[in-house]
Amino acid sequence: MNYRFQNLLGAPYRGGNVVVVNNTLLVSPVGNRVSVTDLHKSETLTLPCQSSTNLRRIAASPDGVFLLAIDEKNRCLFINLRRRVVLHRITFKHPVASAKFSPDGHLIAVAAGKLLQIWRSPGFRKEFFPFELIKTFADCNDKITALDWSPDSNFILAGSKDLTVRLFCLKKLKKYSKPFLFLGHRDAIVGCFFGIDKKTNKILRVCTISRDGAIFSWGYTVDDGKFDEGGEHISEPESPGTPEQRQRQNGEGDGNLTVKKRKDFDGKDGFLDEESEFSLHRLKWELLKKDYFMQAPAKLTACDYHKGLDMLVVGFSNGVFGLYQMPDFVCIHLLSISREKITTAVFNDLGNWLTFGCAKLGQLLVWEWKSESYILKQQGHYFDVNCLAYSPDAQLLATGADDNKVKVWTVSSGCCFVTFSEHTNAVTALHFMASNHSLLSASLDGTVRAWDLFRYRNFRTFTTPTSKQFVSLAADQSGEVICAGTLDSFEIYVWSMKTGRLLDVLSGHEGPVHGLMFSPTNAILASSSWDKSVRLWDVFEGKGAVETFSHTHDVLTLVYRPDGKQLACSTLDGIIHFWDPFEGLLMYTIEGRRDIAGGRLMTDRRSAANSTTGKCFTTLCYSADGSYILAGGRSKYICMYDVADQVLLRRFQITNNLSLDGVLDFLNSKNMTEAGPLELIDDDNSDMEEGVDRQMQSKLAYELPGSMPNRGRPVIQTKCLRIAPTGKSWAAATTEGVLVYSMDDSFIFDPTDLDIDVTPEAVDAALDDGQPKRALILSLRLNEDALIKKCIISVSPAEVPAVASSVPFKYLQRLIEALADLLENCPHLEFILRWCQELCKVHGPSIQQNSRTLLPALKSLQKAITRLHQDLADTCSSNEYMLRYLCSTSGKR
Template structure:
């Protein structure tokens, strides 16, 4: 029963901003979850953490350790990204439009409504008040839309919907000086991006850029006074003219003993206190050096990012076009169309060689290398809801079909879609993998059943009917010679030959849509379920028609055989699961599941969840491999697992806690109901919020891998103890300690610390329960480690250890049988 959430397929991105951490890890929100894609290993995982609603903003700490997520209900989670656990929680009072860690990781800037709040970043330690509000800037007249930190974490530049950007100083200046935020004016639309530019020699701010929604970029230059430039940059300049007196840092003029007016060198503090506190931006002036247009009207600018080292800007527009520009001369390097819809996320990686783009409406996630003009990652989820899925016989592939007329095939281990078939012209309703593992069948409402070659990625056969029909169910026999599909409109079952593609037979008899089809795993008997309240068995090869009929009181929604073919299970509209003996034609028993699957209330429901009949029936069933358990699911947030022999509910999985999805809440808030209908269903054309359409495909696993084994840990098992063992020349002890901690970096470090001469002794001393984890580490090293011979020697010694272990077990077993035989004799 130990099924746990493992990964999310079918939806790589669903809105919000994306972040590239440690130069290779792409972090993207998917509904109320977060996916992390390793761009080097080409693998994606989804964190086993859920927010209560769709995530709209994320931020990653500079060292890649912490992840901050904020959802649509303003609830924030502070997550340990490496351990995948939630450390702290907090709720903001206003909608959060932007959030960002400071470069030193000490602070978090949050744009909550019209306020810009600076919070002290929490750590690993459990605290009663982990978030400490350091400062609040309430200078904006509208929502804060963007922000950027200076390299020294002392200044922020923030853009707003009030057509302005402001330069803010985090620390208070010495000498009682009150710093007033500088305003960048002249914009005619909301400021989507505001960024600092630096002097690469001094690593201090010398310019800034503001990018507006109406496709303009403003370049601002910082002009410092001569004395300040002398002190900061170390440059020698001519003394100021005595006829043009300057103002001091505190706004006053100062004269020397000869009466000559001169400028104070220290702004507000003693002995350069202001400069130590980062006050070097308080005495100069900002000037607008140039204003450039991206020339994409009438499209609007939707996303942007700036890379300081390269001095480059990337922008994404509402028409699906993105541009890459070299600043400050505004030279267009690339201008390409990559999507049909608005680009909602655009970000550089740390090195600046990769660009990440997201399109929320289409579920697209792209990573593009602009120098070589090639894709590093190109993924797109289903546009509409997923209707059906099928595992390949070897469980390595997963196929999905949806209302967007597409069939996608995913690699389960990596989580990537490697092929998309789009030949169907209507919703895909059923999928079936052939036993050969290289052929996939799909049925659609467009009246066709198509066969796909997974080697050549093409549609090599199409099965049709004399007159157009809508197919809603599909199956094939064990040999793969016969293909059967059930219809929605004519209530018939069509039978084709896989080799020739010819229509062999039409099975008539049902009086309702045929929504369930399955072949017996032991013989050629076809079982079908229909809304006419019957389950029928057909002898397809003999052509005798229906050989058995099992009547029910309510509509039958689906039917499935037990793997041994000795039992048949079907679900009905009243929420019951009926189990039949297909040989004797007798009803064995019934499971009442109406209460188990009863879910939430839809926004459009006029009845309460308790009185509504929607979502209280199972639409799909699946036996376990040994036939002892059965999984049942339907239009509900619950999946039920039953013990077939005892007819009891073993476990109920709640597949989502996302309150942004319709039908999750049991009770609706009357405040959200208006005269025009539910407030959430009213379209707002001017809104920038992107709605998530689907959660994708949730994959659960019984993988017993662990982060650490608490029963095998004590106070002495620490990374420091591993380093101490290595320094003392005890590689065996160090390796066992690292395996107990299950830290991948420590395990690999200890593997290379073992001398080749000591390999046999070290390998034989590894406890058996840690062998699998050690083998996994060696397999991972084989992919990119140059020391191939050393890893192979490790593998050889471990194989010897495995052989000795099992041979000892076999010898003990043989001696036991020998003693048992002699005693019986």
């Protein structure tokens, strides 16, 4: 039961901006969550915190500790990125188009509509008012679209839709001073940046970029002394003021434009006085140069400027991006990465990697421009994920979706390493073969395809004489027979895996066959249909249906218990039926209508309590040991039931995202108008960012009768549930993406056989006295992971057989789990493998008799050994070829 959210797969990027933290951490919004990708390790992790709606903007502090995440409702989360927790919350009164931390990290600039707000950045300390509004600039006439700070955190550039860029000063002035205006653009401003001198960190120029592809370079004059783009004075008359001011103006001082005295967290006023330095916004700026990217009719949609390298990257609405050396405007690269709009483009800290995002395709790319190679290339599913499948060793997860694609993910890293796109219609079912080297997929295009995970190709295609739509898939334990159920003809087709020939067609159902599964212990095939029946088929003997289980409502899905002695199926009335497949008897039922009842849809005319829509389970999944069952459907909840006692153990709420329909239990009557709910009235701006949610408006997917798309608002639901063979994690295919839940590894004191003498001190005393048997038994009774591993390591190799034989069977599962964890982290591989071998020798008969209880632990051990074998095989092969090369070269010398 101790599961918690771990990761979100299937949609790396859906819109908004991305940021690169500490040069290697790529932070991107995914719906209402934040995803963090380590570019060095190629690992992706999703933060557990959620916003109330889809995220629009994110910003990271210069030191990479804090993250600002702002959603569509202008609610802001202030997150500690390293600890992955929310520190503070605030709601802005206007839509936020941009937000940026100051270079010193003390201030945050927020573009809230037409207003430019300067906030004090909160710290770690809990405060009643963590956000303090320091200053508000209301000079812009339209929405602010771009921001940039000066290196000294004293000046801000703000670009707006009113075709102007304004230079604001944050100094404490004696009287109000208007900001300087950069004019001349003919379209909305997309970016504005300060150009600086790399040596002195002095501001040399300002670059402004508009959506029509124009870039203007501006320089300033000081007392009629113009600065050219190289930072040199064209003329240098004597500067007025004090000698200290003249020294700083001529660059003879410390090279800084200002002496920073910022507000600290105690609230001390540290703004600079007016007389301390000349102000950039009071200087005479003039246009030095105009350049154009010449990509019409495409619009410029994203840009970023690296001050250290003086380089500019721009992205366009036609999928083209350009890399330019400034200020000479020399094109280094001009390439096309897609045909859709680039919604974000950003440098990393060193400037060697470029990150591009395409919201319409759900695509995220990291490209190294010097070597012209990809560092990361991830793309989520275009539409909803329909089906999942874990590999037998639990290391891989396959997903199939309405975008006709099959993707295979590495569970540990959260990255997709292969995509199969040969299907021409939605993928509806997946199945991993027992060999772990091949994958089966069924689709509405009328084909079942087999994929080779070594060569990444489609090596077998199973078809029918007439075109059918397949919605379910199963394969027997030997992998010789493949079966698929249809949506239209209500038949089950049987093929040979070796030859690809159609062997048989099983007829008898009178409705779509949505559930199909072979028994784990014999060759009996179970099928469920909307004709209110579950049928058992003897496929190899050819006897047809050998048993029929009738129900009073449509059967939506079925699943076998891992030991094959129980069959569970879900019906349209919200009841889970448990059958004995050998005796043909109904064992018990679980009433789940109240448990699965979710939120109210925007178009519902009844309350959530009185509505009958969606109060049923469309997907079921047994745990690895068969003791509990997971159930999900058209609801925001996933229910976990204890099978033996038929009680609800826990409900998982898969999301709090109010951008999806069906999350709220009660609708606010204030949002109701004569034309219907306020949120369903389409008053969006035409140039709004297009993301995956906008694509939902034209989505046509097969669903249960009566479930229509809610005018483009996706409805929250769970389409598929699968638990890993190790039992330590499970995955759910939801509207949000593929949610992965894993076992909580945090310390929980759960002793197995506690006594007054069973203490950590007693374990240490036994180890000191040279009694490894007693120490290991005491640690197993105490059930503390660190002590168990300590006792295992302390046993000498010669004593391993004797200690292994002394372990009682009731502690065997806990010992195997500890060995599996040690194999992944401990350097003493041979020693741990010796432990595993001795346990199998001594407790072999007991393990066979209680295989159902020990199956999750054994699967974890198998996963660890398989992964270790792969790593060692790669290392040995590379060393072998290196040694051959060295031997051959030394012989020649």
